[in-house]
Amino acid sequence: xxxxxxxxxxxxxxxxxxxxxxxxxxxxxxxxxxxxxxxxxxxxxxxxxxxxxxxxxxxxxxxxxxxxxxxxxxxxxxxxxxxxxxxxxxxxxxxxxxxxxxxxxxxxxxxxxxxxxxxxxxxxxxxxxxxxxxxxxxxxxxxxxxxxxxxxxxxxxxxxxxxxxxxxxxxxxxxxxxxxxxxxxxxxxxxxxxxxxxxxxxxxxxxxxxxxxxxxxxxxxxxxxxxxxxxxxxxxxxxxxxxxxxxxxxxxxxxxxxxxxxxxxxxxxxxxxxxxxxxxxxxxxxxxxxxxxxxxxxxxxxxxxxxxxxxxxxxxxxxxxxxxxx
Ligand SMILES: Nc1ncnc2c1ncn2[C@@H]1O[C@H](COP(=O)(O)OP(=O)(O)OP(=O)(O)O)[C@@H](O)[C@H]1O
Numbered sequence: 001x002x003x004x005x006x007x008x009x010x011x012x013x014x015x016x017x018x019x020x021x022x023x024x025x026x027x028x029x030x031x032x033x034x035x036x037x038x039x040x041x042x043x044x045x046x047x048x049x050x051x052x053x054x055x056x057x058x059x060x061x062x063x064x065x066x067x068x069x070x071x072x073x074x075x076x077x078x079x080x081x082x083x084x085x086x087x088x089x090x091x092x093x094x095x096x097x098x099x100x101x102x103x104x105x106x107x108x109x110x111x112x113x114x115x116x117x118x119x120x121x122x123x124x125x126x127x128x129x130x131x132x133x134x135x136x137x138x139x140x141x142x143x144x145x146x147x148x149x150x151x152x153x154x155x156x157x158x159x160x161x162x163x164x165x166x167x168x169x170x171x172x173x174x175x176x177x178x179x180x181x182x183x184x185x186x187x188x189x190x191x192x193x194x195x196x197x198x199x200x201x202x203x204x205x206x207x208x209x210x211x212x213x214x215x216x217x218x219x220x221x222x223x224x225x226x227x228x229x230x231x232x233x234x235x236x237x238x239x240x241x242x243x244x245x246x247x248x249x250x251x252x253x254x255x256x257x258x259x260x261x262x263x264x265x266x267x268x269x270x271x272x273x274x275x276x277x278x279x280x281x282x283x284x285x286x287x288x289x290x291x292x293x294x295x296x297x298x299x300x301x302x303x304x305x306x307x308x309x310x311x312x313x314x315x316x317x318x319x320x321x322x323x324x325x326x
Pocket of ligand 1: 014016034036037038039040041042081189
């Protein structure tokens with residue numbers, strides 16, 4: 001659905017987006033995550049053809065955005081970070097105007113306006129001037145204009161920005177519903193937003209893409225945690241020879257009072273953790289050791305975000321993650 005190659009944008013001498021590349025498949029919900037100033041809005045604006053890249057290419061549904069910006073713009077839905085909403089217009093007139101910009105006319109236009117009003121639950125405020133709406137309602141009006149014409153690609157810049165917890169929950173529910181019909185890319189600096197909504201996360205740091213990974217894969221690292229009665233010396237001898245184990249780290253030199261020695265094993269391939277766990281159990285049983293625990297080490301997005309945000313260059317983790325990216 002969306003392919004981005006070598007995307008770069010400078011403001012004067014300052015590089016805001018630096019050689020960013022990613023691909024998003026049909027009906028994925030992808031979160032673009034980064035600190036303030038990481039380059040999220042600049043990317044969103046380029047994806048929606050409101051800003052031209054200095055370098056790089058954006059393909060939407062196979063069409064190059066540079067060749068047909070106006071047509072492609074009509075086929076996507078964009079919720080900008082700051083809504084270009086006209087305060088004096090009433091909601092219905094604003095949606096009518098937005099529908100015409102999307103090339104809708106006649107009965108089809110009215111049917112679409114009715115549909116988006118219902119989808120975003122703004123029926124009771126359609127005759128209100130936009131200036132009188134609460135932040136949550138304004139955001140919903142912004143989403144309503146974005147989904148006019150049933151776009152196959154929705155670009156949502158900080159969709160829950162400024163919403164209270166109840167409005168945030170409503171907005172997330174709405175995004176989930178929309179994602180059934182469209183590919184969604186949303187930007188945020190809220191980690192929980194990504195965890196609650198997204199299939200995949202792209203993390204930006206200083207304009208560079210430092211991570212591109214599916215969330216379920218992200219949670220599984222390529223490490224196993226082991227607690228056993230096997231002493232560190234014996235563990236070095238016995239466990240490093242197991243097929244698929246590349247590194248062994250001893251987490252305590254003395255056994256804990258109520259358990260044994262704790263180890264962290266690095267695997268050559270994280271997808272083989274079940275297989276390696278079975279080999280590990282077998283080896284330990286044959287060595288006559290007690291096994292107290294074998295489990296994959298799970299990571300959370302917050303830890304990972306801290307790691308990649310602390311290191312401007314791609315770390316080993318990032319390189320590994322990127323190589324696993326679908
Ligand atoms: N028009 C502009 N002129 C100069 N610098 C700009 C302009 N727009 C953005 N920048 C700079 O480019 C960098 C990226 O900005 P951008 O708005 O894309 O970040 P962001 O990740 O969306 O941040 P936020 O979460 O605060 O919205 C920032 O350092 C910002 O100050």
